[in-house]
Every structure is written in C-alpha cells, then in structure tokens.
Amino acid sequence: xxxxxxxxxxxxxxxxxxxxxxxxxxxxxxxxxxxxxxxxxxxxxxxxxxxxxxxxxxxxxxxxxxxxxxxxxxxxxxxxxxxxxxxxxxxxxxxxxxxxxxxxxxxxxxxxxxxxxxxxxxxxxxxxxxxxxxxxxxxxxxxxxxxxxxxxxxxxxxxxxxxxxxxxxxxxxxxxxxxxxxxxxxxxxxxxxxxxxxxxxxxxxxxxxxxxxxxxxxxxxxxxxxxxxxxxxxxxxxxxxxxxxxxxxxxxxxxxxxxxxxxxxxxxxxxxxxxxxxxxxxxxxxxxxxxxxxxxxxxxxxxxxxxxxxxxxxxxxxxxxxxxxxxxxxxxxxxxxxxxxxxxxxxxxxxxxxxxxxxxxxxxxxxxxxxxxxxxxxxxxxxxxxxxxxxxxxxxxxxxxxxxxxxxxxxxxxxxxxxxxxxxxxxxxxxxxxxxxxxxxxxxxxxxxxxxxxxxxxxxxxxxxxxxxxxxxxxxxxxxxxxxxxxxxxxxxxxxxxxxxxxxxxxxxxxxxxxxxxxxxxxxxxxxxxxxxxxxxxxxxxxxxxxxxxxxxxxxxxxxxxxxxxxxxxxxxxxxxxxxxxxxxxxxxxxxxxxxxxxxxxxxxxxxxxxxxxxxxxxxxxxxxxxxxxxxxxxxxxxxxxxxxxxxxxxxxxxxxxxxxxxxxxxxxxxxxxxxxxxxxxxxxxxxxxxxxxxxxxxxxxxxxxxxxxxxxxxxxxxxx
Amino acid sequence: xxxxxxxxxxxxxxxxxxxxxxxxxxxxxxxxxxxxxxxxxxxxxxxxxxxxxxxxxxxxxxxxxxxxxxxxxxxxxxxxxxxxxxxxxxxxxxxxxxxxxxxxxxxxxxxxxxxxxxxxxxxxxxxxxxxxxxxxxxxxxxxxxxxxxx
Ligand code: FES
Ligand code: FES
Numbered sequence: 097x098x099x100x101x102x103x104x105x106x107x108x109x110x111x112x113x114x115x116x117x118x119x120x121x122x123x124x125x126x127x128x129x130x131x132x133x134x135x136x137x138x139x140x141x142x143x144x145x146x147x148x149x150x151x152x153x154x155x156x157x158x159x160x161x162x163x164x165x166x167x168x169x170x171x172x173x174x175x176x177x178x179x180x181x182x183x184x185x186x187x188x189x190x191x192x193x194x195x196x197x198x199x200x201x202x203x204x205x206x207x208x209x210x211x212x213x214x215x216x217x218x219x220x221x222x223x224x225x226x227x228x229x230x231x232x233x234x235x236x237x238x239x240x241x242x243x244x245x246x247x248x249x250x251x252x253x254x255x256x257x258x259x260x261x262x263x264x265x266x267x268x269x270x271x272x273x274x275x276x277x278x279x280x281x282x283x284x285x286x287x288x289x290x291x292x293x294x295x296x297x298x299x300x301x302x303x304x305x306x307x308x309x310x311x312x313x314x315x316x317x318x319x320x321x322x323x324x325x326x327x328x329x330x331x332x333x334x335x336x337x338x339x340x341x342x343x344x345x346x347x348x349x350x351x352x353x354x355x356x357x358x359x360x361x362x363x364x365x366x367x368x369x370x371x372x373x374x375x376x377x378x379x380x381x382x383x384x385x386x387x388x389x390x391x392x393x394x395x396x397x398x399x400x401x402x403x404x405x406x407x408x409x410x411x412x413x414x415x416x417x418x419x420x421x422x423x424x425x426x427x428x429x430x431x432x433x434x435x436x437x438x439x440x441x442x443x444x445x446x447x448x449x450x451x452x453x454x455x456x457x458x459x460x461x462x463x464x465x466x467x468x469x470x471x472x473x474x475x476x477x478x479x480x481x482x483x484x485x486x487x488x489x490x491x492x493x494x495x496x497x498x499x500x501x502x503x504x505x506x507x508x509x510x511x512x513x514x515x516x517x518x519x520x521x522x523x524x525x526x527x528x529x530x531x532x533x534x535x536x537x538x539x540x541x542x543x544x545x546x547x548x549x550x551x552x553x554x555x556x557x558x559x560x561x562x563x564x565x566x567x568x569x570x571x572x573x574x575x576x577x578x579x580x581x582x583x584x585x586x587x588x589x590x591x592x593x594x595x596x597x598x599x600x601x602x603x604x605x606x607x608x609x610x611x612x613x614x615x616x617x618x619x620x621x622x623x624x625x626x627x628x629x630x631x632x633x634x635x636x637x638x639x640x641x642x643x644x645x646x647x648x649x650x651x652x653x654x655x656x657x658x659x660x661x662x663x664x665x666x667x668x669x670x671x672x673x674x675x676x677x678x679x680x681x682x683x684x685x686x687x688x689x690x691x692x693x694x695x696x697x698x699x700x701x702x703x704x705x706x707x708x709x710x711x712x713x714x715x716x717x718x719x720x721x722x723x724x725x726x727x728x729x730x731x732x733x734x735x736x737x738x739x740x741x742x743x744x745x746x747x748x749x750x751x752x753x754x755x756x757x758x759x760x761x762x763x764x765x766x767x768x769x770x771x772x773x774x775x776x777x778x779x780x781x782x783x784x785x786x787x788x789x790x791x792x793x794x795x796x797x798x799x800x801x802x803x804x805x806x807x808x809x810x811x812x813x814x815x816x817x
Numbered sequence: 818x819x820x821x822x823x824x825x826x827x828x829x830x831x832x833x834x835x836x837x838x839x840x841x842x843x844x845x846x847x848x849x850x851x852x853x854x855x856x857x858x859x860x861x862x863x864x865x866x867x868x869x870x871x872x873x874x875x876x877x878x879x880x881x882x883x884x885x886x887x888x889x890x891x892x893x894x895x896x897x898x899x900x901x902x903x904x905x906x907x908x909x910x911x912x913x914x915x916x917x918x919x920x921x922x923x924x925x926x927x928x929x930x931x932x933x934x935x936x937x938x939x940x941x942x943x944x945x946x947x948x949x950x951x952x953x954x955x956x957x958x959x960x961x962x963x964x965x966x967x
Contacts, residue, residue, distance in 0.1 A: 306907060441951070491950045
C-alpha cells in the first residue's frame with residue numbers, strides 16, 4: 097500500500113524503507129474474515145471500526161497538491177481534520193468494485209484520469225457530497241443510539257456530539273451507521289460555514305517528501321526484483337536488427353538481454369549493471385522510413401498549410417475577412433511554437449511482475465485504467481488479474497497520461513520470471529518522449545480609426561493529440577480537436593467579427609501528447625502576442641488597448657487592473673528593461689500577468705519580476721493556488737526561453753538537461769501572486785501559470801528592445817541581433 | 818568489496834569500483850531517498866554529503882567514498898541544520914512533487930552549515946545545480962533564509 101500515508105507522520109507504507117509485500121493491494125472491500133466491516137458507502141471514504149479514516153483519492157498526485165485540496169472537500173463535510181485522515185490512490189475502477197458506478201471517472205474528462213486542470217472542478221460537488229453522505233449516516237446512527245433527534249446532534253473532528261454534549265467517535269459508530277440508509281443529495285454547507293475550504297491547510301503529502309521516506313514508483317523494491325533499462329532505436333520508427341548479447345552478459349551484474357521490435361533492454365542486479373550492459377551491446381538497427389526526417393520539413397509543411405484555407409472552421413462570427421479588408425489598418429503575423437518534451441524530474445519507469453495467473457504493476461500513472469488495460473493486452477491476462485499499485489509521481493505534466501512506457505515494460509517483464517523494474521535513462525526519457533505538438537499559426541486583424549479591433553482571423557496548424565488519445569472527444573464529424581482551438585475561440589475580449597480555424601498536420605513518425613496546458617499554452621501565446629502587435633499598430637498602451645477590448649467582462653477587467661496596479665504598470669523603466677502583459681481566461685480561471693525583463697547588450701534575457709493577478713472563483717486551498725501559479729510560470733518560462741525538441745535525420749537532437757535546459761534558481765524571477773477572492777465555483781489552476789508565461793515574456797522583450805519575437809523558444813534569437 | 822560509511826553505519830558492498838555511489842545507495846543498500854534525475858551531474862537530484870560537502874552521487878565512483886563520511890537525506894532529521902531546513906521546507910510549503918527535494922535539502926543543508934546567514938548570491942551559487950521541474954525556486958530561497966534565522 098505504497099501511497100497510503102497521513103499527515104501525522106505516521107507512515108502507513110507496507111514496509112517502510114524495506115521491501116513491499118508482493119500481491120498486497122489496497123482493499124476496497126473489507127478482506128477481514130471476522131469483526132465488523134469498515135463503513136464505505138461511497139467510493140471515497142472508508143472508516144474502520146478502530147477509527148481509522150481513509151480517503152480514496154480519485155485524482156492522482158504529481159505535485160499539484162490535489163490530495164490536500166480534494167481531501168479538504170471531503171473533510172469539510174465529513175467534519176474531520178486532514179490530520180485525522182490517511183490517503184490512498186483509487187484503484188482502476190471500471191465497475192468491478194462495489195461502487196459499480198465507475199466512481200473514479202472524472203466528470204469532466206469522461207474517464208479515470210487526472211489532467212486538464214479539471215480535478216477540483218470535477219470534485220467540487222461529488223466529494224463534498226460524499227463527505228456529507230457519510231456524516232449524515234454517522235449522525236443518524238448516534239442519534240438512534242441516544243434516542244434523540246438527529247437534528248439536535250452535530251459532528252466535529254471525527255466525533256458525533258449529542259444535544260447534552262455526549263460524544264461518540266466515528267469508529268464506534270461504524271457498525272450502526274452501516275445499517276442506516278445511504279442518503280442522496282444531502283444539502284451542502286454554504287460558503288460562510290466553511291472551516292477548511294478557503295483556509296490554508298498543511299499539505300498532507302509533504303512530510304514524507306522532506307525526509308526521503310516517500311516512495312515514488314522509481315523507488316519500488318521487491319524480493320528478487322531485478323532492474324532493467326532500455327534503448328530504443330535512435331531513429332524514430334526504426335527496428336532492432338541485432339545485438340552483441342554476449343558482450344552485455346560479460347558485464348558483472350547483468351542477468352538478461354530482452355529484445356523488442358524497436359528496442360532492447362538489459363536487466364541486471366542494479367541499474368548500473370543494466371546501463372553498462374546496454375553500453376556494451378552494440379545494437380544494429382534498421383533505420384526505417386523516417387531516417388531522412390528533418391525539423392525544417394515538418395515546419396515547412398505547417399507553414400504551407402497555414403497559408404491555405406483552414407481544414408475546419410471552429411468559430412465564425414460576423415464577416416471577419418470583410419471587416420479586415422475594410423479596416424483603417426491591418427496587421428498580419430505568423431507565430432511558431434516548438435515540439436516540447438515533458439522531462440518530469442522522475443524519469444518514467446514501471447515495475448512489473450508477470451505470472452501465469454496474474455500480474456502486478458507498480459507505477460506512477462495519471463490513467464490507472466489505461467495502465468491496467470495495456471498490461472492485460474500485452475500479457476494476454478484478463479484485466480481483473482492485473483493489480484495496479486499507483487504511486488505518487490515525481491512530476492507528470494501530461495507525460496503520465498500516456499502508457500507507452502508501461503506497455504513496453506510489460507513486453508519486457510513477460511519474458512522474465514522475476515519482478516523487474518524498468519527505468520528509462522534521462523536520455524531515453526527525452527528522446528523517446530511523446531511530444532507537445534509543433535504549432536504554426538497565422539493571425540490577421542483589422543483596426544478602425546479609433547484603434548479598436550474590427551475583425552480577427554486565426555488559422556492554427558499542427559498535430560491533434562485528441563485524435564490519437566481520445567478520438568471520441570473530436571468534434572465536427574471528427575475534424576475538430578477542441579484542444580487545438582482552446583483559448584482561440586473564447587478570448588477575454590469582445591471582438592465583433594471572428595474567424596478561427598485549424599488545419600491538422602501530422603508530423604511523420606512523431607507521436608504527440610498532452611503537456612502542461614496544451615491548447616491554452618498554444619493559443620494564449622498566439623492571441624496575446626497578436627494583441628500586443630495590434631496595440632502597437634494602434635499606437636496604444638498594451639494594458640489600455642486590452643482594457644478597451646474587454647467589453648463587459650468584469651472578472652477579466654478586474655484581474656487586468658489588479659496586475660497593472662500591483663506591477664506599477666506605466667512607471668518609467670531603465671534602458672533595456674521592459675514589461676509585458678498577458679491576459680487569459682483558461683480552465684475557468686481569469687489571470688493577468690505582468691512580467692518585467694531586462695535584455696542585456698549581449699542579448700541575454702534576465703527575468704526580474706512576475707506579478708500575477710488571478711480570479712479562480714473559490715480557492716479551495718489558497719496557498720496551493722499560489723504555489724501552482726509560481727511553479728507553472730517557471731515551467732512555462734523555462735520552455736519559452738530555452739526548450740525545443742528538434743529532429744535531424746530522424747533523430748531527436750536533445751537528450752538531457754545539458755541540452756534541454758531548464759530554468760535554475762539563479763534565473764528565476766521574483767513572483768508575486770495576488771488573488772481576487774469570491775464565491776464563484778472553483779476554476780482550474782494547475783496549468784494557468786504555464787499558459788501565462790510565454791506571451792508576457794515576448795511582450796516584455798518587445799517593450800525592452802522593440803524586437804517582436806514570433807518564434808519560441810527565445811534561445812539566442814536576441815544574441816547579436 | 819568496498820567498505821562505505823553511510824549515515825554512520827558501515828556497509829560492505831560487492832560492487833564494481835566505478836559504480837556511482839547513487840546506485841549503491843538506491844539499488845544495493847536500499848536508501849531510495851536519494852534520487853536519479855539525469856546521471857550526468859546536471860540536476861542535483863542525487864545530492865549527498867561527502868564529509869559534509871554536497872556532491873552529485875550519480876557521477877561519484879563508490880570507491881572514492883571509501884574512508885569518507887557519507888550522509889543522505891535519510892540522516893537529515895538527525896542533523897541539527899538539516900532539521901531546521903526540513904522544518905522551514907514544511908512551514909513555507911516549498912514542496913510540490915517532491916522528487917527534487919531530497920537533493921535541494923542536501924544542498925541547502927550543506928550551504929547553511931558553512932554559511933549560516935546566506936545572501937541571495939550565496940543561495941544562487943549553492944543551489945543553481947539543483948533543478949526543480951515543478952518550479953519551487955521562489956520558496957526554496959525563502960525557506961533557506963528562514964532556516965538561517967531559526
Ligand atoms: S542525477 Fe546526479 S545530478 Fe542529476
Ligand atoms: S518539487 Fe517537483 S521537481 Fe522539485
């Protein structure tokens with residue numbers, strides 16, 4: 097039970113610091129032969145007669161603090177403190193558990209998955225309802241025992257308290273509560289009565305993360321386990337021809353060499369043996385059809401497509417093209433965003449033990465059902481014979497919404513009799529990553545005599561992730577991937593005539609994937625870069641220009657005004673220093689960002705200060721909102737400044753943090769986050785900071801230098817320019 | 818056979834001389850708090866103390882750690898400075914995914930042991946080798962200062 101722990105520092109791991117017991121899994125139904133069963137009327141809460149309270153988390157934790165904030169939703173209504181609770185990852189649930197309702201399916205994503213900044217929005221009602229349901233049953237049970245009206249009782253910190261002050265612990269009421277009817281639609285607390293929601297709570301997952309005791313998937317150790325590492329063909333889509341197996345086996349500690357179609361794995365007593373064995377293999381490859389693939393050809397294909405009529409129109413309002421033609425001034429621009437890797441701090445890994453009668457998978461995944469199913473498919477076992485032990489993840493950023501590395505590990509594990517942990521090197525992690533798509537977009541706009549926008553066209557091009565990952569999410573007869581136009585069709589502005597289209601261009605051989613805010617990072621960069629260009633063409637201040645175009649969107653205006661005020665927008669700045677602004681409505685949250693940069697005479701960009709104003713409605717865990725925005729900004733600024741994946745002769749050219757550079761502490765700006773608090777429903781937050789990073793950065797560079805950069809990353813575009 | 822002193826305990830390990838200390842810790846001895854992030858001294862996830870100095874265990878041959886005092890994250894709760902750092906990390910909620918944080922805490926503890934009141938430049942110099950993909954840098958800086966005041 098690796099992912100069970102509590103804030104009390106009382107770590108409930110299977111065997112702390114030692115081997116886990118094979119085959120043990122989180123019991124959803126009580127496996128105990130004797131004694132009363134735990135109370136578990138819904139899929140999210142389990143209370144056992146000894147009083148242990150466990151929350152079963154439908155969302156997976158990879159740094160966003162979701163165990164804490166989703167836990168707060170349950171705890172608020174259940175009337176317990178987070179310090180009284182242990183947490184477990186929900187198992188893959190396709191209806192076979194007692195819930196039989198697929199309780200862990202995300203209401204927003206339509207499957208058991210964590211992504212798209214949807215967790216809190218999806219949990220907001222269902223988890224509070226789950227807590228209220230169990231509390232109602234416990235109070236009813238106590239009231240019955242005491243022969244009093246339930247309405248005269250209340251609950252607090254895992255106890256029911258009667259009218260005369262009598263108390264009964266939740267544990268003592270388990271058996272009686274289980275006999276109570278399970279109520280539906282219990283009224284929920286009004287915001288004015290929240291004790292936890294909106295108040296900073298200590299994170300539940302962090303004590304075990306500061307003393308090294310928390311086990312990530314990569315830390316799994318099992319009796320008789322061996323460790324392997326993999327090398328796939330360096331050319332995308334190539335096949336393995338031959339290896340010098342004997343050379344690898346001469347390396348001390350190497351146990352087995354396992355060949356796959358497109359890769360080879362070496363398994364040893366430890367990672368070092370496996371890695372040394374791999375280095376000795378001298379694999380020969382059939383390079384396959386993509387050996388001549390170049391990044392320039394991919395970009396060229398998209399540039400050409402962007403000049404044609406869009407394949408699908410996502411939004412047509414008014415006659416944008418006529419409005420632009422008749423405008424006093426017109427502006428057109430093309431922007432490019434590169435392929436990106438995820439490079440989560442914990443390289444991808446999976447541990448499997450495949451037997452004839454079943455398999456166990458120890459892994460960190462955002463999609464436990466997909467993880468289970470791919471193991472079933474590869475091994476030929478029925479899915480219910482595959483146990484998934486899901487771990488907290490050392491970052492995910494969408495990487496762990498795919499299961500390619502689990503599929504591969506299963507193909508290796510089924511060829512060996514022992515449990516095997518497959519760990520990718522960082523080189524493999526970057527070179528065999530599934531990539532955030534390349535985007536090449538063209539925008540045109542018209543301005544009237546007063547410098548207001550009259551018409552707007554936006555034609556994006558690139559790969560569709562949705563078409564591969566969840567084809568049923570496609571719209572317009574399968575032609576439109578809504579993610580490709582997210583943030584392009586709905587902007588914070590009131591633009592009278594708009595035409596937004598997309599053309600799907602799939603790069604040969606490359607598999608594209610989700611990333612931190614795929615659609616929104618893409619389109620907010622396009623829209624907010626172009627807004628700045630229009631402001632310049634209109635001769636207006638970028639904040640004033642946006643403010644003019646906001647129309648009656650009060651929440652958008654409020655964050656823009658707050659960010660401008662807190663950043664000191666309009667102040668005179670030293671030479672070489674500039675401020676850029678961006679405004680967004682993403683994932684149901686409003687956010688404005690003012691970034692101040694200095695561009696040195698050598699063309700280096702220094703990030704000085706970031707000021708963010710955010711309105712995400714109800715902030716369940718306010719400090720978590722701030723942390724996500726800080727981290728999201730850094731993630732987005734890393735990418736915007738440095739990151740791109742390029743292809744030469746079918747080979748990915750980046751391989752590790754030396755050539756896929758990420759921002760370091762000495763390069764990070766000061767960050768201030770200002771929140772507008774209200775009782776609106778909660779918006780998503782995990783990806784918003786990342787979305788806000790790149791547009792404010794290019795706009796700040798323009799303010800500092802007068803140079804408009806339309807291609808990411810910034811790289812050395814300013815050096816010697 | 819190498820003899821290594823790790824967190825005050827002596828371990829005999831039968832590994833190749835050039836095997837990096839990281840893999841001895843994680844895969845042989847079972848101290849998994851020290852993390853693998855890059856393997857080429859770029860990320861700092863594998864940071865441990867060698868005679869009190871922060872070093873990258875992914876590139877340190879285990880044989881070179883013989884006769885020296887190796888400390889890992891698992892020993893920081895017993896280290897007076899390490900304790901303060903862990904406390905500050907929790908108080909300021911530095912941690913997100915947590916995967917880099919063993920290394921961050923080892924680097925920060927080494928810094929604060931030699932420089933109890935570090936300024937921004939000291940922090941930059943000591944911590945720039947530790948990548949955090951979750952972007953917790955703002956809070957790491959604050960927490961180091963907080964731990965220095967404690
Ligand atoms: S793993 Fe050693 S520095 Fe990255
Ligand atoms: S907390 Fe996730 S990498 Fe630092």
